[in-house]
Amino acid sequence: MLVDWVVVGLDNGGTTNNGTILDSGGRFLLDRLAEVPSDVREGPDKAIESLLVSVEQVLKLTGVPIAAVKAVGLDTPGPASGDGVISSKGATNFGHAGWRGFDIRGALAGRLGLPVIYNNDGNSAALYAHHVRFGAESGQRSSVAAIVGTGLGGGIIQAGQVVKGAAGMAGELGHVPIPLDGLLAIGQPMPACNCGVSGDAESVASLTGIQNNLLPYWLTRYQGHELSGLPIGKAAKLVRKYAEDGDEMALAIFRQQAMAIGRLFTIAANFLDPDAYFLGGGVVEAASHFRDRYFAEVRANTVLRDEQVRAAEISLVPDLDMAGARGSAYAARDWLIDQGQQVTRGASLSSGRRDDHDHGEAGRLIALVVIPVRAAGREAGTLTGADRMAFARHRQRQGA
Ligand SMILES: [Zn+2]
Numbered sequence: 001m002l003v004d005w006v007v008v009g010l011d012n013g014g015t016t017n018n019g020t021i022l023d024s025g026g027r028f029l030l031d032r033l034a035e036v037p038s039d040v041r042e043g044p045d046k047a048i049e050s051l052l053v054s055v056e057q058v059l060k061l062t063g064v065p066i067a068a069v070k071a072v073g074l075d076t077p078g079p080a081s082g083d084g085v086i087s088s089k090g091a092t093n094f095g096h097a098g099w100r101g102f103d104i105r106g107a108l109a110g111r112l113g114l115p116v117i118y119n120n121d122g123n124s125a126a127l128y129a130h131h132v133r134f135g136a137e138s139g140q141r142s143s144v145a146a147i148v149g150t151g152l153g154g155g156i157i158q159a160g161q162v163v164k165g166a167a168g169m170a171g172e173l174g175h176v177p178i179p180l181d182g183l184l185a186i187g188q189p190m191p192a193c194n195c196g197v198s199g200d201a202e203s204v205a206s207l208t209g210i211q212n213n214l215l216p217y218w219l220t221r222y223q224g225h226e227l228s229g230l231p232i233g234k235a236a237k238l239v240r241k242y243a244e245d246g247d248e249m250a251l252a253i254f255r256q257q258a259m260a261i262g263r264l265f266t267i268a269a270n271f272l273d274p275d276a277y278f279l280g281g282g283v284v285e286a287a288s289h290f291r292d293r294y295f296a297e298v299r300a301n302t303v304l305r306d307e308q309v310r311a312a313e314i315s316l317v318p319d320l321d322m323a324g325a326r327g328s329a330y331a332a333r334d335w336l337i338d339q340g341q342q343v344t345r346g347a348s349l350s351s352g353r354r355d356d357h358d359h360g361e362a363g364r365l366i367a368l369v370v371i372p373v374r375a376a377g378r379e380a381g382t383l384t385g386a387d388r389m390a391f392a393r394h395r396q397r398q399g400a
Contacts, residue, residue, distance in 0.1 A: 004024050004068075005023075005024045005068055005069070005070040005336075006021050006022060006023050006024065006029070006064055006068050006069055006070070007021070007022050007069065007070060007071045007072065007073060007329050007332035007333045007336065008020070008021050008022075008055050008058055008059075008069055008072045008073070008329065008332070009021070009022060009072075009073045009124075009325040009326055009327070009328035009329025009330070009331075009332065010051055010054055010055070010072060010073065010074045010075070010325060010328055011075050011121060011124065011324030011325040011328060012038055012040070012047070012051065012074065012075065012076040012077075012104075012121075013038055013040075013076075013077065013093070013121070013324075014038065014040060014041075014077065014092075014093040015037065015038060016035045016036065016037060016038050017035065017036050017037075017038045017050055017051060017053075017054040018033050018034065018035050018054075018321070018322065018324060018325045019034045019035075019036075019054040019055065019057055019058040019325055020034065020058060020322065020325040020326055020329055021058045021059070021062055021064060021329070022326070022329035022330065022332075022333055024333070026333070028326060028329070029062045029064065030058060030061060030062060033321060033322060034054070034057050034058050034061055036050060036053050036054050036057055037050060038050055038051075040093055040094060040096070040099075041095065041096060042096065043096040043097075043098040043099065044096070044098045044099055044102050044104070044107065045098070047104075048104070048107050048108055048111055051074070051108050052108075052111060052112070055069075055072065055112065069114060070114070070115075070336055071114055071115040071116070071117060071332040071333075071335060071336050072108065072109075072112060072114055072115070072116045072117070072332055073116075073117045073118075073119070073124070073327075073328030073329050073330070073331040073332030073333075073335075074104070074105060074108060074116050074117070074118050074119075074328055075118070075119045075120060075121045075123070075124035075324050075325075075327065075328045076093070076094075076104060076118075076120065076121060077091065077092065077093045077120065077121050078091065078120040078121075078122070079091055079120075079169075080104070080118075080120060080168070081167070081168040082118075082164035082165065082167070082168025083103075083105060083118055083168070084103060084104050084105025084106070084116075084118030085101060085102065085103045085104075085105075085106075086099045086100065086101065086102045086103075086104060087100070087101075088100050088101040104118075105117075105118040115332075115335070115336075116332075117328070117331045117332045117335045119155075119162055119164075119327070119328060119331050120153075120155075120168075121153065121324045122145070122147055122153030122154045122155050122171065122173075123154075123155035123162045123164070123171055123327070124155075124323065124324045124325075124326075124327030124328045124331065125145060125147055125153070125154070125155070125280060125317060125320065125323035125324055125327050126143070126144075126145035126147075126154050126155030126156070126157055126162070126171070126278065126327065127155070127157055127162055127327040127330050127331055128317070128319075128322075128323040128324075128326045128327030128330060129143065129145050129276075129278040129280065129315070129317040129318070129323065129327075130143045130145075130157040130160070130276070130278075131326075131327075131330045132318055132319075133276055133278075133315055134160075134275070134276075138160040139159060139160035140159065140160070141157075141159075141160065141275045141276070142156075142157060142158045142159065142272060142273075142274040142275050142276075143156075143157045143274050143275055143276040143277070143278055144156050144157075144173070144265065144268040144272060144274050144276075144277050144278065145157075145277075145278035145279075145280060145317060146173050146201075146205070146261055146264060146265070146277075146278070146279055146280070147278075147279075147280035147281050147317060147320070148205055148206060148207075148257070148261070148279075148280070148281030148282065148283060149206065149207065149281055149282065150206060150207050150208055151174050151194075151202050151206045151207075151208060152173060152174030152201050152202035152205050152206045152209075153173075153174065154171065154173045154174075154278075154280075155171035155173075156170060156171040156173075156268075156272065156274075158272075160334065161334070162331065173201060173264060173268075174193075174195075174200065174201050174202030174205075174206065175193065175195050175197055175200045175201070175202060176200055176201050176264060176267060177197060177199055177200045177201075178199065178200065178201050178204075178260055178263040178264055178267065179263055180199050180204075183204070183256055183259045183260065183263070184256075185217075185221070188217050189213070189217060191203035191204050191209060191212070191213035191214070192212065192213065193208075193209070194208065201260050201261070201263075201264045204256055204257055204259075204260035205257045205258075205260040205261050205264070207236060207237065207282075209257070210236045210239055210253060210257075211232055211233055211235075211236035214253045214256060214257070215227070215232060215235060215236050215239060215253065216232065218249050218252060218253055219249075221249070221252075222248070222249040225249055227239070227242065227249075239253055239254070240254075240282060240283065240286060240290075243286075243290055244286055244287040244289075244290045251293075254283070254290075254294055254297075255297055257294075258294050258295075258297035258298045258301065259297065259301045261279065261298045261301070262297065262298045262299070262300065262301020262302040262303075263301055265277045265298070265301075265302040265314070266301070266302055266303045266304075269302065269303070269304050269305075269308055269312075273308060273311075273312075274312065275311065275312055275313075276312060276313050276314070276315055277302065277312065277313070277314045277315070278314075278315050278316070278317045279295065279298060279314065279315070279316055279317065280316065280317025280320050280323070281317075281320070284316045284317060284318075284320060285320070295314075295316070298314065299314055302314065
């Protein structure tokens, strides 16, 4: 198979970098995780070296020459600017003092001599879900993704593009305050979030929310519960397992979480009216009987108008462990294609020869490189019908 160019996608995490590679035709050339230690705790110099090792690793695994790589997509955990400058106040994953205000995107681009396209990890995963669901129609569609983990991440995709906002802070779904009437039990304390806001989506719908807010309260309602004997951090991580086993208290906790996500999606419906609402996180990989119950609860609490019910859907984010790297790769490919179109548009207005525009521009096709490739993993637009669910109609829900 002939491949004219590829992009590399890198997902930088607290312990590992995960890399992948995407060809110009939209095929992933790796069907598994390609991981190396991220070394972020040792500071920027070491971590940038590790990102280079990650690029080398995916090239080696696929036999693709570096000359075929036209751009690199990179994501990291936040908070960082929309252009990849780590917060000057530091960040959970970037504790080393050297990270404060560090331009991780610019540093990697400088070392590689290639364009590097940056997104935060939630936005990358959102972009991946969007591409998997909409494939060739990605550019005409919009979506919102909520990904439940330690925090509540995700992002907003409009017309195939990550919405970053003026300061790079758009799509911070976790810190959107949600209505809590009818969600909290009588006497349940107002949940607090690390961001300083009380009663936002993350204060309920995240592992941190379980640990700090939900579990401490529910253990007072279920005195003598097995989890009460454990340190709270350890107990919080076990709640999902208990829910899968049908434990009443654990199910009550996840019911509140699912309600919170439904209410967040309701806000998104009124703000953005997207084509799709994506839900991701550990719960997607949970036992199917529990996952389906959780998913149904999210759906039941997402209040849409009839027109929206007909137009939109709720889906699970697939392959979450690869979503960051793959979303980063899509971001780089989208950027390259867009650059190419801009060059073409410019060329059509120019009286000069087409060749005038062909030197050193990121979007230009390089000489064809023969690379044996194998399409791997989920192709764009191949989310199966079973991954999707229709919304319950608004009136039915109100009657329930
Ligand atoms: Zn918050």
